[in-house]
Amino acid sequence: xxxxxxxxxxxxxxxxxxxxxxxxxxxxxxxxxxxxxxxxxxxxxxxxxxxxxxxxxxxxxxxxxxxxxxxxxxxxxxxxxxxxxxxxxxxxxxxxxxxxxxxxxxxxxxxxxxxxxxxxxxxxxxxxxxxxxxxxxxxxxxxxxxxxxxxxxxxxxxxxxxxxxxxxxxxxxxxxxxxxxxxxxxxxxxxxxxxxxxxxxxxxxxxxxxxxxxxxxxxxxxxxxxxxxxxxxxxxxxxxxxxxxxxxxxxxxxxxxxxxxx
Amino acid sequence: xxxxxxxxxxxxxxxxxxxxxxxxxxxxxxxxxxxxxxxxxxxxxxxxxxxxxxxxxxxxxxxxxxxxxxxxxxxxxxxxxxxxxxxxxxxxxx
Numbered sequence: 001x002x003x004x005x006x007x008x009x010x011x012x013x014x015x016x017x018x019x020x021x022x023x024x025x026x027x028x029x030x031x032x033x034x035x036x037x038x039x040x041x042x043x044x045x046x047x048x049x050x051x052x053x054x055x056x057x058x059x060x061x062x063x064x065x066x067x068x069x070x071x072x073x074x075x076x077x078x079x080x081x082x083x084x085x086x087x088x089x090x091x092x093x094x095x096x097x098x099x100x101x102x103x104x105x106x107x108x109x110x111x112x113x114x115x116x117x118x119x120x121x122x123x124x125x126x127x128x129x130x131x132x133x134x135x136x137x138x139x140x141x142x143x144x145x146x147x148x149x150x151x152x153x154x155x156x157x158x159x160x161x162x163x164x165x166x167x168x169x170x171x172x173x174x175x176x177x178x179x180x181x182x183x184x185x186x187x188x189x190x191x192x193x194x195x196x197x198x199x200x201x202x203x204x205x206x207x208x209x210x211x212x213x214x215x216x217x218x219x220x221x222x223x224x225x226x227x228x229x230x231x232x233x234x235x236x237x238x239x240x241x242x243x244x245x246x247x248x249x250x251x252x253x254x255x256x257x258x259x260x261x262x
Numbered sequence: 263x264x265x266x267x268x269x270x271x272x273x274x275x276x277x278x279x280x281x282x283x284x285x286x287x288x289x290x291x292x293x294x295x296x297x298x299x300x301x302x303x304x305x306x307x308x309x310x311x312x313x314x315x316x317x318x319x320x321x322x323x324x325x326x327x328x329x330x331x332x333x334x335x336x337x338x339x340x341x342x343x344x345x346x347x348x349x350x351x352x353x354x355x356x
Contacts, residue, residue, distance in 0.1 A: 044267075046288050046299035053302050146301075153294055 009129070012196045018072045019092065020193050021133065022082075023235050024121070025065030026093035028140075029083060030243070031114055032058030033250050034101060043104050050150060054111075057143040064136045084254035088243045095234035096179035098243040102172065105158055105165065109172040112151040112216065117183040119144040120208045124200030133198065152216045159220025166221070173217075174225050181230030184209060189235075269318040270296040272303075274310035282314050290315075 012020070035055035042048025066079035077085075096114055101107045122144055125137035158165040186194075186202030193199030217224050232238055253260065267289040273282035285304050290296035296315040304310065324332055336342070 044289065046290070046303055049306070050298065050302040053306060150298060153298065157291065157295075 009197050010195060012192060012198065014072055014074065016189060016192060017130070017198070018069055019189055020199065021065055021069040021072060022092040023094070024125075025062050025069055025082070026091045027097045027114075027118070028058045028065065029062035030091070030093040030246065031097040031111075032056070032062060033246055034097065034099075035107075035111075037249075038101060038107065047104075051107075054143075054147050054150065057140075057147065061136070061140045061143070064139070068132050068136065080254065084251045088239055088247055089237045091234070091239065091243060091247070092237060093234050093239075093243075094179070094182050095232045095240050095243075096176065096183065098234070098240060098246055099176060099179065100242055103168060105168040106172040106176070108151055108154045108158065109169055109176055111147065112155050113176060113180055113183070113213070115144060115148040115151045116209050116212045116216070117180075117205070119148050120205050120212065121200065124204060128199070129197035148212075152219075155216055155222070156220045159217075159222040169220070170222060173222060177225035178228035178230055179232075181228065182232065182234060185230070187233075187235065267291050270300075270315045271318050271321060272296075272300040273314040273316075274300070274304055275312035275314075276310055278311060282312065285309070287318060 032055045035051050035058065038048070038051050039055070040048065042051050062083065063079050066082045070077045070079060070082055094114075094117075096110060096117075099106075099110050101110075119141065122137040122141040126134055126141060128134040128137065155169065158169045160166070184206040186205075190199060190202050194201050214224065232240055234240075234243075268291075269287055270290055270293075271287050272285050274285045275282045288296065288299045288303055290299050293315065297313055300313045300315055305313070
């Protein structure tokens with residue numbers, strides 16, 4: 001092999017690109033749906049609006065990404081077909097995103113862990129060699145910056161708040177921490193996309209996420225839980241039992257009334 | 263609503279160069295949350311490029327009971343309005 005051909009970056013297959021974009025798309029979609037479940041149930045009117053705004057940001061990201069995934073796949077599936085007509089094993093979101101809302105502290109801890117990951121991921125993806133993905137990342141990163149600002153602010157308020165609020169977010173952190181391993185541990189596809197210049201270097205996301213989270217936890221006077229091995233693989237379609245219930249609610253109308261519009 | 267959450271007044275500047283205008287009020291636990299709530303409540307439809315919040319309790323207001331002594335004396339002084347001057351035709355934007 002000549003030196004010239006060695007310097008050419010490898011190109012991922014359409015299947016690999018499709019899978020990779022679905023991971024981002026489904027994570028935003030499922031997280032957006034979780035927050036949408038809280039509409040009308042927020043602890044105050046203002047928080048209700050805030051959660052709804054973030055839900056819409058996430059669903060907006062999902063629409064762009066699912067449309068891109070559909071174009072990559074080239075089988076005529078649009079964003080709606082991908083969102084509403086796939087079953088749980090076909091979803092590629094990280095399992096953290098599908099965890100139930102629980103109390104407000106649990107919702108916030110889940111969002112905080114996820115927001116930090118999405119923020120670091122999209123920041124890196126703005127430099128992706130995939131132009132369409134980079135463009136979506138440019139839009140998403142601004143939204144994620146606000147999401148992080150919101151959730152890390154609440155983490156500090158609750159963690160450094162009353163005895164009860166501290167106990168509740170500590171418990172939420174302890175129970176959700178096991179899902180962070182999936183965010184930070186790259187698999188073969190993550191590594192492949194990094195080599196292709198499309199995704200970030202795998203070690204980079206872990207390093208930046210850990211730094212960001214350590215500062216937020218310190219400010220919130222919360223202990224970083226011990227590392228827990230992650231037995232689920234949402235990125236490969238192996239989900240917790242919660243995803244099926246979420247999808248049943250999200251997908252009911254388009255499945256019961258195919259092609260319905262309003 | 264928790265009693266620790268106090269009332270803030272919200273002022274939004276709709277475009278660069280314009281002044282901040284009072285748009286409403288909201289409850290928040292601290293100043294940072296008040297800015298975030300204002301953003302989420304009052305700028306969802308691109309209403310603003312800048313937000314001010316101020317604790318409602320920090321606003322010093324005139325007493326409605328004193329309205330007569332404060333505002334009535336201005337009533338018969340129409341000469342304070344610049345309506346008695348002839349404006350040259352070349353002058354725009356007055």
